[in-house]
Amino acid sequence: MPVISYREALRHAMSEEIERDPNVVLMGEEVAQFNGAYKVSEGMLAKYGPQRIVDTPISEAGFIGMGVGAAMLGLRPVMELMFFSFYTVAFDQIFNNAANIRYMSGGLINCPIVLRGPANGGTNVGATHSHTPESIAAYHPGIKVVVPSNAYDAKGLMKSAIRDNDPVMFMENTILYGETMEVPDGEYLVPLGKANILRAGTDLSIIGHGRAIQMALKAADLLKEKHNINAEVVDLRSIRPLDEETILNSVKKTNRALYVEESKPFCSVGAMVAAIISDKAFDYLDAPVKRLTSIDSPAIYSMPLEKLQLPNVDRIYQAALETLK
Amino acid sequence: MTKKSAPAKKPEVAGYNARQAPINAKLGHDELIALYRDMVRIRRFEERCLRSYQQGKIGGFLHLYIGQESIAVGCVSVMGKHDHIITAYRDHGHALAVGMGMNEMMAENYGKYTGCSKGKGGSMHYFDPSRNFWGGHGIVGGQIPLGTGLAYALKYKGLKGAALAFMGDGAVNQGAVHESYNLAALMSLPVIFIIENNGYSMGTSQERSSAGPSLAQRAEGYGMNWDIIENGHDVLEVRDKVAAALKLAHEKSLPSVLEIRTYRYRGHSVADPDTTYRDKQEIEAYKATKDPLMVFQNSLLAEKVLTDDSIAKIDEAARAEAETSAQFAEASPFPSVEDIQKDVYWEADNPADRKSQGTLFFN
Numbered sequence: 006m007p008v009i010s011y012r013e014a015l016r017h018a019m020s021e022e023i024e025r026d027p028n029v030v031l032m033g034e035e036v037a038q039f040n041g042a043y044k045v046s047e048g049m050l051a052k053y054g055p056q057r058i059v060d061t062p063i064s065e066a067g068f069i070g071m072g073v074g075a076a077m078l079g080l081r082p083v084m085e086l087m088f089f090s091f092y093t094v095a096f097d098q099i100f101n102n103a104a105n106i107r108y109m110s111g112g113l114i115n116c117p118i119v120l121r122g123p124a125n126g127g128t129n130v131g132a133t134h135s136h137t138p139e140s141i142a143a144y145h146p147g148i149k150v151v152v153p154s155n156a157y158d159a160k161g162l163m164k165s166a167i168r169d170n171d172p173v174m175f176m177e178n179t180i181l182y183g184e185t186m187e188v189p190d191g192e193y194l195v196p197l198g199k200a201n202i203l204r205a206g207t208d209l210s211i212i213g214h215g216r217a218i219q220m221a222l223k224a225a226d227l228l229k230e231k232h233n234i235n236a237e238v239v240d241l242r243s244i245r246p247l248d249e250e251t252i253l254n255s256v257k258k259t260n261r262a263l264y265v266e267e268s269k270p271f272c273s274v275g276a277m278v279a280a281i282i283s284d285k286a287f288d289y290l291d292a293p294v295k296r297l298t299s300i301d302s303p304a305i306y307s308m309p310l311e312k313l314q315l316p317n318v319d320r321i322y323q324a325a326l327e328t329l330k
Numbered sequence: 331m332t333k334k335s336a337p338a339k340k341p342e343v344a345g346y347n348a349r350q351a352p353i354n355a356k357l358g359h360d361e362l363i364a365l366y367r368d369m370v371r372i373r374r375f376e377e378r379c380l381r382s383y384q385q386g387k388i389g390g391f392l393h394l395y396i397g398q399e400s401i402a403v404g405c406v407s408v409m410g411k412h413d414h415i416i417t418a419y420r421d422h423g424h425a426l427a428v429g430m431g432m433n434e435m436m437a438e439n440y441g442k443y444t445g446c447s448k449g450k451g452g453s454m455h456y457f458d459p460s461r462n463f464w465g466g467h468g469i470v471g472g473q474i475p476l477g478t479g480l481a482y483a484l485k486y487k488g489l490k491g492a493a494l495a496f497m498g499d500g501a502v503n504q505g506a507v508h509e510s511y512n513l514a515a516l517m518s519l520p521v522i523f524i525i526e527n528n529g530y531s532m533g534t535s536q537e538r539s540s541a542g543p544s545l546a547q548r549a550e551g552y553g554m555n556w557d558i559i560e561n562g563h564d565v566l567e568v569r570d571k572v573a574a575a576l577k578l579a580h581e582k583s584l585p586s587v588l589e590i591r592t593y594r595y596r597g598h599s600v601a602d603p604d605t606t607y608r609d610k611q612e613i614e615a616y617k618a619t620k621d622p623l624m625v626f627q628n629s630l631l632a633e634k635v636l637t638d639d640s641i642a643k644i645d646e647a648a649r650a651e652a653e654t655s656a657q658f659a660e661a662s663p664f665p666s667v668e669d670i671q672k673d674v675y676w677e678a679d680n681p682a683d684r685k686s687q688g689t690l691f692f693n
């Protein structure tokens with residue numbers, strides 16, 4: 006099987022969908038002539054031409070809104086946000102227009118748009134560029150939210166997102182773009198709403214999404230090595246739809262849960278998952294559901310401090326030990 | 331797509347000479363040298379930043395102002411006590427021009443506690459309210475409504491001052507910029523919107539991002555005064571034109587849009603590719619003919635305001651100052667983990683005066 010990067014996996018997914026469906030276009034700042042600020046769309050302009058790969062001015066409210074309108078009329082726009090953080094400029098277009106149009110039209114209108122870009126901290130670009138808005142996005146009925154943690158999922162989820170008939174916010178990660186793994190050539194789909202058990206275990210469920218999951222896997226290795234603890238690691242992959250069944254089955258087996266994510270703690274995805282677990286698996290719990298998030302403040306710039314603010318392997322390892330106390 | 335080809339140039343006043351403009355004619359040697367020195371200091375500081383970036387001492391982005399020094403220096407030199415300034419992420423030049431120190435700036439870039447924002451903001455997010463400098467903003471166009479708000483507050487308080495709100499040629503296409511233009515014109519606010527047109531937004535040339543004949547002329551749609559400063563590399567021309575707009579703001583509370591033509595030498599951020607979207611020749615040609623430091627140096631040499639000796643001394647001092655700032659930054663401590671949660675809420679930092687109740691932080 007070919008070994009490719011997360012970045013290439015995304016490119017393959019978009020390319021395959023562009024070839025499959027004439028209604029798919031990729032649009033955003035610097036996606037075409039510059040080959041993408043993070044090179045996700047590298048070579049795509051040369052291959053598919055300016056009708057399919059479209060550079061936009063720095064006008065997020067305008068071009069995201071334009072994508073919403075075009076989606077209403079049957080296109081399947083894939084809109085790149087250079088940083089996901091810039092979604093705030095287009096907030097109204099996303100959460101008033103894209104999210105509500107099906108509902109307010111009584112189901113008459115589809116809005117098959119994908120908004121994609123990196124949503125992560127850890128690169129010292131400061132608070133304005135380091136937002137992790139998955140819970141804010143998922144809060145809105147009508148919106149789907151996907152956060153792939155590896156290259157295989159990135160490709161399969163992206164293809165599903167493009168084919169989805171509702172708006173999907175697809176949150177990538179600049180730190181993962183270069184991470185490689187074996188990814189099959191050609192067509193496969195990963196459905197939205199299906200979590201993935203990356204490591205089976207019996208003592209504790211570490212549930213989470215995004216890059217934190219990669220750290221959770223390392224923390225699970227440490228737990229095994231140092232304490233012979235078998236942690237199960239569950240990658241949600243998609244936040245909304247949410248795979249409640251896999252979460253609950255895992256917790257029913259291990260009786261302990263730790264949620265890990267890069268977001269801030271207040272009203273986070275982990276808070277939602279903890280509520281679901283206490284609602285539906287309360288009798289199985291041997292300890293309160295624990296959450297490990299970023300330290301609750303805007304993202305700090307300072308390099309060593311940002312590392313401490315975010316989840317890291319040691320913080321996850323310590324939190325797991327506390328859950329097991 | 332049809333594009334109007336009408337060049338939007340205001341007719342040049344015949345025989346215009348920026349040096350003879352009243353605001354410049356009166357400048358003494360010391361003042362001229364101070365303008366030159368400030369430009370040199372910006373350049374040497376940024377060159378030192380670049381070295382530190384390459385050594386991995388500075389994280390994230392580093393957007394250098396090299397090539398554009400005449401604008402920040404020229405603009406700030408005509409500002410008065412109640413004039414305020416706000417800009418985007420390419421903010422080192424403006425910060426030095428208003429009088430911020432290299433030490434606190436370099437330390438900020440290093441993420442140190444002694445930095446101007448205690449290492450919390452980084453290179454894109456400098457602030458110094460004590461010098462009427464309101465940032466340093468990372469979101470393209472986001473600072474322009476704030477600049478409009480500074481003008482609103484000045485007018486409200488009855489102060490004879492104006493706000494200078496800087497943006498790039500790419501930022502002009504943000505909706506918030508247009509909303510600000512309308513607000514400023516409608517409410518007759520003393521704000522000067524300054525477009526530093528360096529020809530590119532990242533890898534996109536102005537023609538590929540902006541419709542219409544010129545950027546500044548968009549002001550006409552809002553009935554606003556506008557002007558284009560073709561020779562943005564000439565610090566004296568910048569001074570003259572900006573002073574005229576400031577006068578309008580101070581005396582009649584009228585907004586303006588000024589487009590200042592300039593050029594950036596480095597990649598958008600220094601790690602970005604530099605010559606994939608423009609010719610190396612284009613960069614070299616600008617440097618050879620319009621470098622703001624060189625042009626001003628030559629005219630001051632011709633006027634005998636500067637000598638080879640004084641030029642070397644100014645340069646040496648600027649280099650030493652920049653080097654010292656790097657040493658200062660290196661020797662400074664990082665913030666502590668506890669610092670991460672300071673400066674989030676006033677009440678959390680001033681618990682004795684807290685009026686609200688309930689939990690502020692969730693860890």
Ligand SMILES: Cc1ncc(C[n+]2csc(CCOP(=O)(O)OP(=O)(O)O)c2C)c(N)n1
Nearest residue numbers: 091420468469470498499500501530531532
């Ligand atoms: C809302 C938003 N969109 C995109 C970006 C990414 N970005 C940062 S600077 C920039 C180019 C801006 O160019 P211009 O306004 O000409 O200013 P210059 O960099 O030339 O000074 C882009 C696209 C951003 N920071 N904020």
Ligand SMILES: [Mg+2]
Nearest residue numbers: 498499530531
């Ligand atoms: Mg520009």
